[in-house]
Amino acid sequence: xxxxxxxxxxxxxxxxxxxxxxxxxxxxxxxxxxxxxxxxxxxxxxxxxxxxxxxxxxxxxxxxxxxxxxxxxxxxxxxxxxxxxxxxxxxxxxxxxxxxxxxxxxxxxxxxxxxxxxxxxxxxxxxxxxxxxxxxxxxxxxxxxxxxxxxx
Amino acid sequence: xxxxxxxxxxxxxxxxxxxxxxxxxxxxxxxxxxxxxxxxxxxxxxxxxxxxxxxxxxxxxxxxxxxxxxxxxxxxxxxxxxxxxxxxxxxxxxxxxxxxxxxxxxxxxxxxxxxxxxxxxxxxxxxxxxxxxxxxxxxxxxxxxxxxxxxx
DNA sequence: ATCACTAGACAGATTATCTGACGAACTGTC
DNA sequence: GACAGTTCGTCAGATAATCTGTCTAGTGAT
Numbered sequence: 001x002x003x004x005x006x007x008x009x010x011x012x013x014x015x016x017x018x019x020x021x022x023x024x025x026x027x028x029x030x031x032x033x034x035x036x037x038x039x040x041x042x043x044x045x046x047x048x049x050x051x052x053x054x055x056x057x058x059x060x061x062x063x064x065x066x067x068x069x070x071x072x073x074x075x076x077x078x079x080x081x082x083x084x085x086x087x088x089x090x091x092x093x094x095x096x097x098x099x100x101x102x103x104x105x106x107x108x109x110x111x112x113x114x115x116x117x118x119x120x121x122x123x124x125x126x127x128x129x130x131x132x133x134x135x136x137x138x139x140x141x142x143x144x145x146x147x148x149x150x151x152x
Numbered sequence: 153x154x155x156x157x158x159x160x161x162x163x164x165x166x167x168x169x170x171x172x173x174x175x176x177x178x179x180x181x182x183x184x185x186x187x188x189x190x191x192x193x194x195x196x197x198x199x200x201x202x203x204x205x206x207x208x209x210x211x212x213x214x215x216x217x218x219x220x221x222x223x224x225x226x227x228x229x230x231x232x233x234x235x236x237x238x239x240x241x242x243x244x245x246x247x248x249x250x251x252x253x254x255x256x257x258x259x260x261x262x263x264x265x266x267x268x269x270x271x272x273x274x275x276x277x278x279x280x281x282x283x284x285x286x287x288x289x290x291x292x293x294x295x296x297x298x299x300x301x302x303x304x
Numbered sequence: 305a306t307c308a309c310t311a312g313a314c315a316g317a318t319t320a321t322c323t324g325a326c327g328a329a330c331t332g333t334c
Numbered sequence: 335g336a337c338a339g340t341t342c343g344t345c346a347g348a349t350a351a352t353c354t355g356t357c358t359a360g361t362g363a364t
Contacts, residue, residue, distance in 0.1 A: 024165060069313090126297045
């Protein structure tokens with residue numbers, strides 16, 4: 001049995017992941033807005049995370065992001081309208097569209113990665129370089145354990 | 153400049169927090185469904201996280217959860233309909249309603265905390281006890297740093 | 305040629321959030 | 335007391351981000 005007081009029991013790993021994650025997200029998407037991309041919302045990262053330099057099919061993006069084609073289409077439509085993506089029919093498959101980042105879209109991806117690195121550096125300043133390195137290492141280990149168990 | 157390859161640059165702290173968090177959430181809410189509470193969805197945790205043994209006002213819950221009164225009212229309504237909460241007028245303030253957990257609601261909170269602790273134990277099994285302890289410690293430090301900076 | 309499968313679109317629903325406006329109730333000051 | 339300003343919760347309406355189910359067109363293997 002767990003006899004610790006509720007306030008302590010409530011400090012779950014989930015909460016300890018969620019709070020920093022939300023803080024990070026505020027920093028990164030705030031920074032993105034400040035850099036001239038206020039239209040990019042957190043959900044859009046599902047696209048930027050999984051699109052490669054040669055673009056990808058809608059279905060491939062959806063599968064990698066673990067969501068339905070319809071949901072991914074919704075996100076892609078928004079980004080295409082804002083000029084971050086451009087889609088063209090696949091010459092090898094008449095059913096498929098290939099979605100690619102535009103130059104503007106590549107700038108967003110770059111800004112996203114920059115801002116993330118900056119935010120991580122600030123974390124290291126706050127909690128110490130060693131501790132931040134251990135944090136990253138432990139998370140990487142955990143993510144690897146998850147990923148082999150149920151590949152994305 | 154950051155000259156690491158894109159695949160490595162993409163392994164941001166955000167991603168390293170998000171993936172475990174999502175995995176954890178699946179485990180916990182899956183477990184909750186298995187324990188007979190399939191109607192509890194992740195968003196509802198905003199209520200369980202912030203309600204105390206003596207209940208709370210809607211407005212207080214909303215503020216603690218960092219959302220609008222309207223959004224919190226939506227979540228509370230759902231939980232009240234499902235019998236996890238019961239709300240009564242505040243005898244000291246005619247405007248206010250006090251929302252309290254029912255016995256069923258308390259069982260949910262208990263299950264939530266149990267499942268979280270179990271999930272954390274499984275993480276320790278996977279990545280090692282020492283590493284898991286360091287992970288928790290680093291996250292606690294980070295959360296504390298966030299919380300003093302912008303108290304919730 | 306046909307037939308099973310796949311890519312993406314369309315229609316419609318659900319969940320979880322928001323903003324703005326509002327009436328009722330409380331609180332402090334005159 | 336009366337009045338002004340604040341706070342509590344609700345209503346109406348909108349938006350974001352997801353889902354299921356159905357459909358057409360295209361592919362590919364027999």
